[in-house]
Amino acid sequence: MKILVLGSGAREHAIVHSLAQENAHQLVVAPGNTGIAREAERIRIDQSNPDLIAEFVKDEAIDLVVIGPEAPLVAGVADAVRELGMPVFGPSKAAAQLEGSKTFAKDVMQRAGVPTGRAVRLTDLAEVAATLDQYGAPYVIKADGLASGKGVIVTEERDAALRHAEVWLPHGPVLVEEFLDGQEVSLFCITDGETVRALPPAQDFKRLNNNDAGPNTGGMGAYTPVPFLIDQFGGEREFMRTIEREVAQPIVDTMRADGVPFQGLLYCGLIVNHSAIRVIEFNARFGDPETQVVLQRLTEPLSELLLASANGTLDQHAPELSLNDKSFVTVVLASEGYPEQVRSGREITGLEDAEATGALVLHAATAENDGVVTATGGRVLNVVAGAESLQEARRNAYTAMDRIRLEGGQFRTDIAQAGAALQDVIRARTGAMAAVAEAAPAPAVVQDAPAQLDGWRHVYSGKVREIYESDADASALLVVASNRVSAFDHLLEPEIPGKGAMLNELSRFWFSQLPVANHLREDAGWDAALSPELAARAMRVAKLEMYPIECVVRGYLTGSGFAEYERTGAICGVPLPAGMQDGDRLPAPIYTPAYKAPQGEHDENITYEQTVELVGEQVAARLRDVSLRLFTAASTIAAERGLVLADTKFEFGHELGSDEVVLADEVLTSDSSRFWDAASYRDESLPLNERLASFDKQIVRNWLKANWNGEGVPPVLPASIVAQTQARYRELIDRLTR
Missing domain, CATH: 3.30.470.20 (ATP-grasp fold, B domain)
Structure with missing residues (x-):
């Protein structure tokens, strides 16, 4: 195909690079940059002028137009190309309001039933101040229109929020939004207006400096996969299916029903925590810098997906995209003074040395004159590296970045640091569990079946606790502490008489002493249906x-x-x-x-x-x-x-x-x-x-160490060890509570 890509940043370089790897296309880019010029023909044309782009597409017999940045979309370039009957990847001007107007997006989300935070659209600074006081800190203010990722502030300082609103109000309304607590995650969905296909999620880093300090930027780095999603949702694919089902598909269906079908890339900006997924915002194009790593995960032709979106044939594609399991990290190099007073025009060296490490250098704001490459803007380039783990990918990316020289250049050194550490934890745990499963030791004790209690339904067995749900109150649980004792990952015999009751007695003492809300929910008579022995081992608590x-x-x-x-x-x-x-x-x-x-x-x-x-x-x-x-x-x-x-x-x-x-x-x-x-x-x-x-129970552990080699079923505890352990538990309670 002859493909025209609109844009000039590292995102467009990533798109062009992926298309070029297919070795099957004639690639043209407008306006492109120095790096892209090595993989595509550059043309000088206003990418946001619908008539000029449509004329070029017609004259040059372009087979597919791919729109990278937001400005051409909001200008209506996709509409002009579609009027020619030519395939274009990118939503119409009307559909691009999903990014161009935060108010429009909130309205669509509400009608689609997509979870998001509260928001108020305001045009007056005094109203902004009053709404900030109503919502409380942290304060969130967003420019209602396009702002290249810089129109958002999240701050604990009310004065800073007001100053941000004051800067953006002359350009149009602002939204004061409810703060959503959790981790930000980006997930891209390709859609043809009816069918949705999700790409793998990524996390980006918007602040200029390490530890998310400094001013907001267009993005200083990104990585994929996102370990905490894999851990909490049972796998990356399950998270992707969840977003398709609960976020992207309802939006696409609602916009189609409104007569404003969305074809192209639906960027879902999400807040995810342990209990909920909520949408911060939508964008109508690939995100930057997330695209630079996400496309590295795709193991099928990108061109076929883009064309299927443009032609309305995405339903003919497999339900899930073909992806690799590797980890990728991208680090952004920015000019001195970015994002405020940018010092551009300085020479960049070491690019070939960086690429020699195996990393991919994607240009964003560069120019070349007589063989000398210079920085022409704020975010200059991306270094992208992959490996089997995020730790290794980070090392590869920073090794390559260290070979690049730009006077005054700045980049974060903590991109994917926390994610890599968490990935190591998860992989170590998975490996340990696999080794345990392979060894398949026989259990030390077969537990008795949990008691059947009137009004309570057994839902969980732990090593030493049983949990029941109430038949009458969905907000209540019954937690029953057993007398079981465990050591070295084995349940032991016999039990410690009275242990469960002693643990509860001590917990109740501390719940009454500590200055914090606790989960006890025990009114008079809560234990009337329980035997005295069971009631001593049970606590009625809130379901949390x-x-x-x-x-x-x-x-x-x-x-x-x-x-x-x-x-x-x-x-x-x-x-x-x-x-x-x-x-x-x-x-x-x-x-x-x-x-x-x-x-x-x-x-x-x-x-x-x-x-x-x-x-x-x-x-x-x-x-x-x-x-x-x-x-x-x-x-x-x-x-x-x-x-x-x-x-x-x-x-x-x-x-x-x-x-x-x-x-x-x-x-x-x-x-x-x-x-x-x-x-x-x-x-x-x-x-x-x-x-x-x-x-x-150190008495138990000490005896086991002296009398068991750790293989097979542990020996039965002597009566003297049981009695000493019971006495030690009792002594602590007596000394604390009497």
Whole structure:
């Protein structure tokens, strides 16, 4: 085919490069750039002039027009080409309002039943101020029209939000929107106005500087796949199907019913957290810089998809696109002063050296004169690299970027950093589980079937807990703590008499002491239908959406934390002073979260940045701050009773429709915390194992280590070990509560 691509950025370079790899087309680009010129013929023509483009298409017998940026779409270039009866990839001017007008998009979303946040369209600064006060921080303001990705601000500072509105109001209305907490994800859908086909999701980085600091930009990097989506939705494909079904298809169907069919690329800008998917915005074209990595995942001809969209034959394509499983990262090089006072015209060197590493260099704002390549704008070029993992792809991308020289050039060094770390965690866990499954050890104990309770329906069995849903109240759960005891991933025999009741007694004590909402929902008579023994082991609680984070706080260096410190000098990425010993008090309590793996898998220590990846920045900060506050409060109470709280883990959730953090599960029990006797801890004449003797099942673990090699079924616990463990649990309760 003879294909005309409109645009001049790295996005268009990525499109042209993918088409060129097919080795089957004559490619023309308007206006293109220096890099694109190596793979396509450049022509000088106004890409946003519908009449000129239509005339060129007719005169040059173009077989397919591909529109890259938003401006030609809003100008109506696709309409002019379609009037000629020629295939064009890109929506009509009317359909492009989905990007060009945030108000139009909100109206379509509402009628399509697509989840999104509240928004108000305003033209007056005083009304903006009043609405900001109504919605509260964080504040979100968007220019209603096109702004090249720079018309949005999300800020905790009211004055900054007002200044942003003041800048954009002279250009047209602005939207004040509800802040949506979670991770931003981009997902592209190709559509012919009826059928939808999703490309793999990606994440981009809009802020100029590391750690999402600095001004908003058009995008400083991107990566795919997105590990937290794979982990939470059971796979990348399942997430793609969900967006097709719940977001893209309803929008396409609604616009077709309105007589404004959308043909082209539907860019879904999403906020995703552990419990919901909501749309931030739609764009009507490929996103930049996400396109640069997403197209690298496609293993079928791009041209066939674009043509099927243009011709209305996408339904003849396979239901799912053919993709590879590799990881790709792109890093953007920007000029000095970007995005405000750009210093352009400077020479770029090292491009060939960068490409020699195997990376792909995609040009955005470059020119060449007498063999000298110079920067002509803000975002100058992209370096794209792929590998089997995001960590390796990152290394490849930054290795290539380090060979490029541009005076004053700037780029972020944390692109895909958190995603790569999370991918490593997930892959390590998957590999460990595969090894366990292959070994297929026999279970130590076959559990009895859970009790049948009137008014309650059994829904889940954990190692030591059973969970029931209420037949009468959909918001309630019954959590029954068993007397089972586990160690080294095995359930042991016999049980510890009274253990479940003791755990509940201790949890109830702490729920009453700690300054945070908790999940207990027990009114008078809630346990009337239960036997006294079962009621002692049961708690009636609210059904919560649980955060997938074990919120671990450490006040002392010991256990697995000490082992990690000996290897790395840090715990979960938190550096600690050199020379510390087992049992030493930390300079201050530290937050060292873990990913709460599905039942049957191991929890994995993760960094704080990875919790942001899992639950979003706002929630991650809230969980960390609440956990540290609760640890301080509990440590004070324990110290008053002659105990040291060395470390603990909290679990939190929230009720549907609320963002209030709620303390859940057990709290500060022998099974979730490490308590030491304060007098023994201070007595340095004692052996270390006595100074650090905890009020938990360590007695069981010690006996197993001495009497079992870890193979097959563990031995039955002696009566003396059971009795000692039971007494240790009881002693902690007595010392704390009496």
